[in-house]
Amino acid sequence: MSSNAVEIESLSKMFPAPGGLSRFTVLESLSLRIERGTFASLVGPSGCGKSTLLNIIAGIETHDSGEVHIATQDGGKSNARIGYVFQSPRLLNWLTVEDNIKFALEAQNITRANWGERVRKYLDLVGLAGQEHNYPLKLSGGMQQRVAIARALAIEPDILLMDEPFSHLDEITARKMRVDLMHILEHAKPTILFVTHSLREAVYLSEEVYMMSVKPARIFKHLRVEIPRPREPEDPRLFDLEKDLVREFFSVLEHDQR
């Protein structure tokens, strides 16, 4: 068995164009492999199809051709467990923090006997111990997103998808969340596919960075960030890396437009 958690093979996706007569290609023959336990980022401009790709992996969007394969712990006998952290928390506001996490556990048919322990462990990990019985609307935006992260981690997913999870937060909160995420991942080590339009965020968090261009989306660059983790957000090596990537990105963009 390969050690890949996710294998995407020449995936294509078309959407009907506005008006409905023609179709345009969002993803064209896109391939991607993510090794088990790796933090991989997908970076690209808005509207390049990053979220579409995540939704196809998550099974809430169809694709036209190609294959998506997610390795499961029991070697494919059961459905893959997919954790998803969206841009907005998407919590069930009428349920307590604890019950929001239990919702995911129940959906995944995880034995009821383990619920209490899972809730405690992952709320603790995201720094929300003691908030079990609070309602989401009583929490700040950052705390709500932490609940969403705990919910996604609690099912102990085969792949954790994160779609610009910090983009709705103010920069100070977002920075703290990134640092905390880095520490959380020392304790839980899921395979992560993280989508962002921020190169800085990608190089800070990831072990692997994939850069995407637009229309149709393709991956034009794959890079391994060799700096050991946990990292300092202000590490000068990260800035250098970011600068190089920005330069490269714009040259590809200009080339595409010609």
Add this chain to the structure above:
Amino acid sequence: MIGLLLLWHVVSLFFLATFLPSPAELLTRVAAIFSNPSAYRVVGKTLERILAGLVLSMLIGAAIGLVMGLRRAVASFLDSWIMVLLTFPAISWAFLSVLWFGISDLAPIFTIVLIVFPYVTMNVWEGTKAMDKELTDMAMVFRANRFLLLRKVLIPQLMPYIFSSLRISFALSWKIALVSEAFGAGLGVGKELMYWFQGIRADMMLAWGVSFMVLMVLIDLLVLRRWEQRVFSWRQAAVA
């Protein structure tokens, strides 16, 4: 308030107490009615019918509204039929149900359900249009089954619509119950109103009407509103 009572008192001086009683006279009538234990049986009977009609209307109405919201084909089929029911004269149901069911509990309950459930359906159907697709997607990603999706994601989003339907339905139900009972019940507050109407006793009709109204307002305030507040306590968190 005091001024209004005073005006009522002065006007009532020009009429017979049985035509327009003064506030004090009305109170003595109310006291007289409820000093007789059989009055409680009359009120209890009417409350039973209101409760049965209301519960059935809510269940049928909400179920149909939900299915219409989830299945477009059902919605386009039922849409015009619900409109037909809504526009059919309410009083016709009251008479028809007496013809069909005779003097029984069924007549008022049937009348309530036919008049009230279409309102519930329209309201809940409207609610399904406001449901958040993003939450459904979230539930799908985590592989919630249909039952879990319905229980924890969809129905909670409909609760505001269900509660507004409930309070309107309650107000409608008790008014319909009295009208229907006037024609088709052996025992009930509506029957009492009919009895005193035939005896040309406006004072007794007012006494029954006012005391029943007070009871209904109390139920609305003490039961329905409190229940609503408890169900939506998660919202108050937003204010804090």
